[in-house]
Amino acid sequence: xxxxxxxxxxxxxxxxxxxxxxxxxxxxxxxxxxxxxxxxxxxxxxxxxxxxxxxxxxxxxxxxxxxxxxxxxxxxxxxxxxxxxxxxxxxxxxxxxxxxxxxxxxxxxxxxxxxxxxxxxxxxxxxxxxxxxxxxxxxxxxxxxxxxxxxxxxxxxxxxxxxxxxxxxxxxxxxxxxxxxxxxxxxxxxxxxxxxxxxxxxxxxxxxxxxxxxxxxxxxxxxxxxxxxxxxxxxxxxxxxxxxxxxxxxxx
Amino acid sequence: xxxxxxxxxxxxxxxxxxxxxxxxxxxxxxxxxxxxxxxxxxxxxxxxxxxxxxxxxxxxxxxxxxxxxxxxxxxxxxxxxxxxxxxxxxxxxxxxxxxxxxxxxxxxxxxxxxxxxxxxxxxxxxxxxxxxxxxxxxxxxxxxxxxxxxxxxxxxxxxxxxxxxxxxxxxxxxxxxxxxxxxxxxxxxxxxxxxxxxxxxxxxxxxxxxxxxxxxxxxxxxxxxxxxxxxxxxxxxxxxxxxxxxxxxxxxxxxxxxxxxxxxxxxxxxxxx
Numbered sequence: 001x002x003x004x005x006x007x008x009x010x011x012x013x014x015x016x017x018x019x020x021x022x023x024x025x026x027x028x029x030x031x032x033x034x035x036x037x038x039x040x041x042x043x044x045x046x047x048x049x050x051x052x053x054x055x056x057x058x059x060x061x062x063x064x065x066x067x068x069x070x071x072x073x074x075x076x077x078x079x080x081x082x083x084x085x086x087x088x089x090x091x092x093x094x095x096x097x098x099x100x101x102x103x104x105x106x107x108x109x110x111x112x113x114x115x116x117x118x119x120x121x122x123x124x125x126x127x128x129x130x131x132x133x134x135x136x137x138x139x140x141x142x143x144x145x146x147x148x149x150x151x152x153x154x155x156x157x158x159x160x161x162x163x164x165x166x167x168x169x170x171x172x173x174x175x176x177x178x179x180x181x182x183x184x185x186x187x188x189x190x191x192x193x194x195x196x197x198x199x200x201x202x203x204x205x206x207x208x209x210x211x212x213x214x215x216x217x218x219x220x221x222x223x224x225x226x227x228x229x230x231x232x233x234x235x236x237x238x239x240x241x242x243x244x245x246x247x248x249x250x251x252x
Numbered sequence: 253x254x255x256x257x258x259x260x261x262x263x264x265x266x267x268x269x270x271x272x273x274x275x276x277x278x279x280x281x282x283x284x285x286x287x288x289x290x291x292x293x294x295x296x297x298x299x300x301x302x303x304x305x306x307x308x309x310x311x312x313x314x315x316x317x318x319x320x321x322x323x324x325x326x327x328x329x330x331x332x333x334x335x336x337x338x339x340x341x342x343x344x345x346x347x348x349x350x351x352x353x354x355x356x357x358x359x360x361x362x363x364x365x366x367x368x369x370x371x372x373x374x375x376x377x378x379x380x381x382x383x384x385x386x387x388x389x390x391x392x393x394x395x396x397x398x399x400x401x402x403x404x405x406x407x408x409x410x411x412x413x414x415x416x417x418x419x420x421x422x423x424x425x426x427x428x429x430x431x432x433x434x435x436x437x438x439x440x441x442x443x444x445x446x447x448x449x450x451x452x453x454x455x456x457x458x459x460x461x462x463x464x465x466x467x468x469x470x471x472x473x474x475x476x477x478x479x480x481x482x483x484x485x486x487x488x489x490x491x492x493x494x495x496x497x498x499x500x501x502x503x504x505x506x507x508x509x510x511x512x513x514x515x516x517x518x519x520x521x522x523x524x525x
Contacts, residue, residue, distance in 0.1 A: 061421040080423035086415065095289060095414055097471040108411040109422025115404045141469035161422045 012074030014039050014165060014197055015060065020069035022055045028067070028220075029055050035216055035225040039075055039164070042191045042198045044208035044228075046240075047218035053201040054087075056218070057169050060199065075164075080109040083162030083196075085154050087169050092142070092150075099137045099145065099153045103129055106160025121160075128156040132186065148179035155186065159196075166190065168200040184211055205240055260494045268383040269447060269500065273486050275395035276444035277456060277504075281482030282402050283437050284461035285475050289413050290430075294347045295332055296437060296454040301351035302328040303442045304450035305358030307375050312365040318390055321442045328354065329434035333427075378449030378501030380493065391443050398436045405432060410471055448501035456482070459508035466515040467522075481511050 013036040021031035030052025037043055045053050058064040059071055061084060083106070106128075107121040129135055132152045137145060142153065151171060158166055168187065172180040188211055191198045202208050208215060208228075215231040217224040217240065224236045231237040260266055287296055306324040310317040328350055335346040362372055374381075383391075402409070411419040412429045420426045437457070445453045464477035489504030496503075 061417075063417065063420055078423075082421060084418050084421045086417050086421075089415070089417075091289065091291065092414065095471075096465050096469055096474045097410070097414060098469065101410065101471050102414065105407070105411040105414060105419075106422070108408060108419060108424050111407070115407065117407060139470075144469070157418070161418075167421075 013037060014041075014073065014075045014077055015199075016072045016074060018069050018072070020059065020066040020071055022052065022059055022064060023067045030218060030220050031068075032221045033069065034222060037165075037197060037199060037214075039197055040191075040195055041214055042188075042212045043200070043214045043216060044212035045199065045201045045216045045218065046203060046205050046208050047223075048203065050220075051218040052220055053203075053218055054169060056216075057167055057199075057201055060167060077164055081162050081164055083158035083160075083166040085151070085158045085166065085168040085171050087173065088150070088154075094143050097142045098139050099134060099142055100125065100129070100139060102142055102153050103134075103156045103160060106157035109161055124160055125156075128159045131159070132156045146179075147175050148183065151175065151179075151183055152186075155183075155190075159190070162196065163194075165197045165199065168198065170201055170203070172202075172204070180207075187211070209237075209241070256495065257491070260491065265381055265383065266490075266494065268385070268388045269380045270487070270490055272383050272388055272391040272395075272443065273447055273490060273500075273504075274483055275392060275399075276440060276447070277460075277482040277486040278479055279395055279398040279402075279436070279440040280444060280453075280456040281460035281478040282399070282475060283433060283440060284457040284459075284482075285464075285471075285478050286409055286413055286433050287437060287457060288461040288465070290433070292433070293454075293458055294344055295329070295434065296441065296457040298332060298347035298351035299325055299329055299438050299441050300445060300450050300453045302354040303438075303445045303453075304375055305354030305356075305361075306442075307445070307450075308358035308362045308372065311372075312361045316386075317446070318387065318442065321445075322394075322439055325438040325442050326435050329438040330431065333430055333434050374449075375446060376450050377499055378445075378447050378452060380447060380490075380500040383447065387446075394439050394443060398440060401432065401436060405429065406475075409433065414471075448504060449499075452501045452505050455505045455508060456486075459505070459512055460485070463508070463512040463515045466512070466519040481515075482508075485511050 015037040017033045017035050020033040022029050033056070045056060047053050055064065059066055061082060104117060104122065104125040107117055107124060110121070111117070129138060132155055134149065134152050134156060137149055137153065142150065145153065171187070172183055175183065184207060187198060187200070190196050209232055212228050214226065215224060215228050216222070217231070217236055224231055224234055232241065287293055303321055303325050306321040307317050310320040332347055332350060408424060408429055411424060412426050416426050441453050444456060448456055460478040460482035463481050464474050468474040468477045485507040486504050489507040490500060492498060492507065493500040493503040
């Protein structure tokens with residue numbers, strides 16, 4: 001039997017992507033994807049707008065099937081065990097729901113066909129509310145929270161859905177610098193202390209190299225995949241870090 | 253007052269109308285919360301036009317109206333969702349297409365057969381006399397089905413409405429639940445349409461949800477409050493309709509508007525203090 005966490009025990013990567021490409025209505029958006037994610041990794045997917053970052057997230061979530069190649073989950077990872085922090089939608093901005101209701105809805109996938117939440121589901125929700133330090137927001141209305149508070153609530157919901165893998169799509173978009181730093185630190189803690197694998201899409205390359213263990217750089221094809229140390233000394237990395245500061249900073 | 257109520261309920265047709273009306277109001281309010289939050293408000297309106305068209309066809313063919321209206325409206329709901337999910341025609345345009353199309357077909361069929369008579373008039377603006385005993389039985393049964401399904405899938409519906417992508421990613425069959433909302437809405441609309449009127453029924457879906465959203469901050473309280481507002485509005489509306497001999501549908505909608513204005517006022521006063 002494999003242990004749940006820690007790559008030492010597993011005989012297969014958490015996610016293996018082989019020669020995958022994605023297309024919308026016949027137009028290939030991104031191709032030549034070859035990378036693996038091991039348990040406990042912190043992978044940052046970076047690239048300019050339109051380089052295929054969000055498409056990969058959809059592929060990993062199985063919301064979109066690859067046109068060629070494959071994405072295989074290993075290490076006993078089931079699709080319902082992926083936590084996801086999506087970009088906010090218009091619908092959510094004025095949604096009348098308490099923070100608690102939102103966090104608890106992270107347990108939906110685990111419920112299957114069963115209609116009501118169990119005591120265990122509620123306990124998991126409470127645990128994540130405490131972990132993300134949003135106890136005072138518990139009964140507040142989601143739409144009245146600040147951007148940073150909303151992200152914490154959504155992060156708690158994502159943690160309710162997973163013990164293994166968290167996918168984050170531009171988690172700091174629209175947040176002020178201070179809240180951004182806090183959120184990055186929180187994500188780092190989740191990775192280090194809970195042993196949860198992180199895959200994050202970002203266009204802030206400087207923060208990416210600061211926190212991530214691995215980098216996947218996209219330019220509609222795979223420009224770089226490997227350890228962060230190797231990335232910062234690679235050709236792609238150096239040029240993106242130097243001119244990419246404009247890309248990273250201006251976008252915020 | 254009590255005497256007036258007792259007198260009112262001594263009429264069998266009023267009792268039938270109140271039973272069906274309360275159940276339909278309850279279903280409409282519950283589904284309305286989902287539809288409004290999912291930005292599907294226009295689907296309710298579109299489906300009521302489809303319902304009108306099918307009722308006209310049923311009258312022309314001289315068959316029980318519900319037996320043709322319900323399947324046809326459910327089918328229209330399915331098509332509307334399918335179209336708005338995949339195709340290049342955007343959702344709102346698709347609704348306009350299907351609803352006006354169905355309306356046109358209905359009017360054509362009517363003009364070839366009976367002509368614009370009282371029946372047709374009562375479909376458009378509603379009639380309290382429309383409910384027969386067999387309608388009541390069917391309406392009660394269907395309303396119970398709608399309520400049970402809604403309660404059973406309440407948590408799933410919340411997840412799907414709040415964040416469809418997240419729900420899908422964690423393995424919830426979102427299309428199924430969208431379908432469920434649309435089908436239940438279609439049934440509710442057809443049931444309520446003949447009493448409230450095809451042109452007015454969608455307000456029964458929208459108003460209670462929007463009213464309770466003025467004040468309530470949680471999904472659960474919004475849902476419960478919408479249900480209470482809807483039931484109260486219907487009851488007051490039907491009493492007004494009986495007392496002053498006004499059309500039932502329009503009376504109920506007017507009470508709903510008053511409730512909306514009241515909640516809106518309370519909220520803006522609350523904000524100021």
